[in-house]
Amino acid sequence: MEPVTKRNRAAWEVASEKHVREYRDLLDQARNGSSLFACELDLLRPMLMSSPDIVHLQSGHGLDDIALVAAGAKSVLGVDFSEVAATAAQRRADELRVPCRYVVAELPGAPLCDECADLVYTGKGALIWMPDLRAWAKDAARLLRPGASLFVYEAHPAVPLWTWDEDEPRIRPDRGYFERSHVNDTFPANGAVEWQASLGEIINAVISAGLRIQHVAEYAEPFWRPDDVSAAAWRGRLPNSFSLVARRE
């Protein structure tokens, strides 16, 4: 494992302790509602009608996996390099008796069979940890059965630029859209190096993996709002998230 990935993994093991501390709260959330956004459900609904086997790359606390099963998935296989996160997610899934299974592995390159998924689901803070998006896209594509889809719902690549000022949206003077990386200075990844890619680079990475893009959309709503922050950048004028669906023909 590369030293930077090793450091990120150590940081995520610590950050994922939150999923253990908040185990009961997250269990209640999973039991009583769906963590999937309305825009995700709208896009996923037709794919979920065929009861797909889903692989969730960078599955984190796993709440989305429980929601995906509730929305129609036959099974979800979550992959994450945090043992703490995967163990907590497995415990929750077992307690709720949902068909979710977790593998602890580094991505890209997890030991999963080619063509094991009808749908690969990922996002919500996943792509920023991938230094080589073409390698990531190639790895995601090899998991897809013919006719299967890659689904991404992710922070918009412009998000690192927005300040969290409450009066007016502003652009941070220390960040650039076309930079290669930046250091995160907020929770939960404070101090970690996050990789940047423009929307064009993300789309081209997916195309380079041989997938056919079927949908791209940008949204004003962020996928995550830290408690006690109400940034003007999240009030509808700027892009804060995007979705992408691509199919293996």
Ligand SMILES: C[S@@+](CC[C@H](N)C(=O)[O-])C[C@H]1O[C@@H](n2cnc3c(N)ncnc32)[C@H](O)[C@@H]1O
């Ligand atoms: C912001 S979390 C998002 C997780 C999930 N989408 C969610 O909403 O809970 C990012 C996750 O990516 C995992 N991760 C980061 N880099 C990784 C890598 N190279 N291989 C596997 N997992 C990784 C972390 O352990 C963490 O659980």
